[in-house]
Amino acid sequence: MSKVIKGMIIEDIVDRLDGATDLLVVDSSALDANTQNSWRRSLQEKEISALSVRNTLARRALERVGVSGIDPVLEGPSTLVYGGQDIVALSKEITKWAKDIEKLHIKGGSVEGQSLDEAGVVALSKSPSREEILSKISGQILSPGANLSAAMLGIGGTLAGQIKQIADKDDAEGEAETA
Numbered sequence: 001m002s003k004v005i006k007g008m009i010i011e012d013i014v015d016r017l018d019g020a021t022d023l024l025v026v027d028s029s030a031l032d033a034n035t036q037n038s039w040r041r042s043l044q045e046k047e048i049s050a051l052s053v054r055n056t057l058a059r060r061a062l063e064r065v066g067v068s069g070i071d072p073v074l075e076g077p078s079t080l081v082y083g084g085q086d087i088v089a090l091s092k093e094i095t096k097w098a099k100d101i102e103k104l105h106i107k108g109g110s111v112e113g114q115s116l117d118e119a120g121v122v123a124l125s126k127s128p129s130r131e132e133i134l135s136k137i138s139g140q141i142l143s144p145g146a147n148l149s150a151a152m153l154g155i156g157g158t159l160a161g162q163i164k165q166i167a168d169k170d171d172a173e174g175e176a177e178t179a
Contacts, residue, residue: 006057013061016051017080021067022087024094024109024121028052029077031103039097039104048083048090062110069115073108086130087111095125 055074084090098104109116
């Protein structure tokens with residue numbers, strides 16, 4: 001392959017990655033065509049892309065994008081998997097597929113410049129997602145205000161009940177005097 005063609009392929013890979021710096025690498029070469037198609041279709045529905053590439057071209061393209069530390073996992077047949085909501089959702093999806101399809105092998109990945117091996121990807125898939133973390137944080141931020149308002153409403157409700165009880169008692173005494 002000439003340098004010009006390699007350069008064009010590298011540019012195409014860079015364009016397809018579209019700035020994705022968090023990605024996983026899997027070996028899907030042992031999958032039959034039907035399984036491969038259903039796997040890729042399922043990933044596309046979740047806005048996840050899978051790109052089978054030559055390792056040397058992938059290394060050059062990933063250097064241009066700014067992904068480092070992924071060289072150890074780019075050995076043998078490689079498919080770059082990227083996209084989705086976030087890297088945790090991506091790792092959960094790929095781990096689920098690796099359990100369902102025995103021939104799909106997770107090789108590793110790169111998250112924020114850190115290289116991951118297969119065990120790291122599996123550990124990442126057990127982490128809470130971005131939405132779960134944001135909901136926990138917002139709950140922790142809102143809980144002091146909710147506790148304060150509940151305390152104030154509790155005291156106010158008790159006071160209102162006592163005032164009503166006194167008013168009812170006065171009304172009952174007034175009715176008794178008139179009768």
